[in-house]
Amino acid sequence: MKAINRGVANARDWKPAENLPRVIDVLRDARRVLITMHRGPDGDALGSSLGLAVALREMGREVVHYNPDQLPYNLRFLPGSDAVVRTVPEGSFDAMVACDSGALHRLGSDLPTAERRGVTINLDHHLTTDPFGDINYVDPAAAAVGVLVFKIIAGLGHPLSANAAAGLYASILTDTGCFKYSSTDPECMRISAALLEAGVDPWEMASRIYESQPLARVKLLGEVLGTLATSPSGKFASILVARDMVARTGRTDDLTDGFINFARSIDGVEVAASFSEPLDGTDAWRISFRSRGTVNVAAVAQQFGGGGHHNAAGCTVKGDLTTVRAAIGAAVDAAL
Ligand SMILES: [Mn+2]
Numbered sequence: 001m002k003a004i005n006r007g008v009a010n011a012r013d014w015k016p017a018e019n020l021p022r023v024i025d026v027l028r029d030a031r032r033v034l035i036t037m038h039r040g041p042d043g044d045a046l047g048s049s050l051g052l053a054v055a056l057r058e059m060g061r062e063v064v065h066y067n068p069d070q071l072p073y074n075l076r077f078l079p080g081s082d083a084v085v086r087t088v089p090e091g092s093f094d095a096m097v098a099c100d101s102g103a104l105h106r107l108g109s110d111l112p113t114a115e116r117r118g119v120t121i122n123l124d125h126h127l128t129t130d131p132f133g134d135i136n137y138v139d140p141a142a143a144a145v146g147v148l149v150f151k152i153i154a155g156l157g158h159p160l161s162a163n164a165a166a167g168l169y170a171s172i173l174t175d176t177g178c179f180k181y182s183s184t185d186p187e188c189m190r191i192s193a194a195l196l197e198a199g200v201d202p203w204e205m206a207s208r209i210y211e212s213q214p215l216a217r218v219k220l221l222g223e224v225l226g227t228l229a230t231s232p233s234g235k236f237a238s239i240l241v242a243r244d245m246v247a248r249t250g251r252t253d254d255l256t257d258g259f260i261n262f263a264r265s266i267d268g269v270e271v272a273a274s275f276s277e278p279l280d281g282t283d284a285w286r287i288s289f290r291s292r293g294t295v296n297v298a299a300v301a302q303q304f305g306g307g308g309h310h311n312a313a314g315c316t317v318k319g320d321l322t323t324v325r326a327a328i329g330a331a332v333d334a335a336l
Contacts, residue, residue, distance in 0.1 A: 012131070016139035023137045024155035026119045030094035032062045034117055037099040038106040039069050040254065043174025043209065045100040046071060048123070048145035050080045050167030052097060055153045058161060064089060068108040070253045074209050078170055079163035092116040099123050100145040102307055104132040123148050127298050128307030143188035146171025150191050162199030169195045169205055178206070181311065182293060217255040220245060224259050235270040236332050237263040238325070243277040264290040271295050271332050275325065285324050288314045295335045303331055
């Protein structure tokens with residue numbers, strides 16, 4: 001059973017089959033394209049946007065690929081990563097494509113004005129996406145945004161290269177938790193098969209993304225797991241990523257991706273949360289949620305101004321840790 005708009009009141013009908021050809025039409029005519037993704041990109045945001053950027057460049061388009069943040073250590077090997085720029089150059093664009101973003105403000109501060117960015121295209125599969133695009137190609141049933149990009153490239157009639165396929169495979173591999181999550185469906189498996197046929201080496205991808213961890217990350221995991229707390233019912237588990245723990249790694253990039261899954265993987269746990277202390281000294285805690293499936297954590301995150309998917313969501317809450325933890329714990333309790 002897939003998590004399609006479960007638990008979200010008045011979920012929009014995004015009509016993805018109608019919007020896919022609109023995206024293809026715009027990109028067929030576009031000469032200069034700005035490609036963006038959400039800040040702090042994950043495998044889906046970066047991989048799907050890389051797949052599109054690589055393919056459009058192969059088609060002779062001028063592509064600017066923008067994200068203001070450092071790319072994750074384990075994804076910088078992906079073809080096209082070295083062309084991602086942290087500021088947007090001058091000039092105007094025929095189209096701007098936003099991948100996996102959910103909201104315009106998640107794209108970064110250097111975004112051109114609406115008139116400079118041309119047709120704004122929102123590619124997403126979040127339940128809680130803002131319809132900020134001129135075209136919103138949003139498909140909550142898609143396992144990853146890479147699935148949407150695969151269809152766009154096919155619709156443009158462009159043969160998939162190994163370089164473009166690598167980004168799309170990274171998108172699907174990471175967003176399905178290595179083909180484990182309930183979002184894993186026959187469609188993403190068929191597309192992944194096509195990506196292997198285009199030249200992707202599955203063990204190379206898995207080993208570079210998941211088995212090339214910096215030693216500092218594994219040591220940080222040990223510290224973070226030391227903070228593990230569970231509710232009396234045993235259904236809610238939480239971990240804390242404190243600023244001083246992060247400082248001891250001596251690294252500026254985020255090494256904590258996936259830590260929350262250890263909390264969810266405990267027998268009996270339905271919901272896991274990770275509380276990340278802000279590194280900038282403010283009191284805006286970043287909270288990530290993971291659900292085993294019974295609870296819609298996107299709805300929990302929405303109560304605090306955040307959003308996401310049925311089984312993976314996040315929000316930012318200001319306050320001291322005790323107060324924030326109590327508020328989140330109460331909201332999760334109510335949802336359980
Ligand atoms: Mn995604």
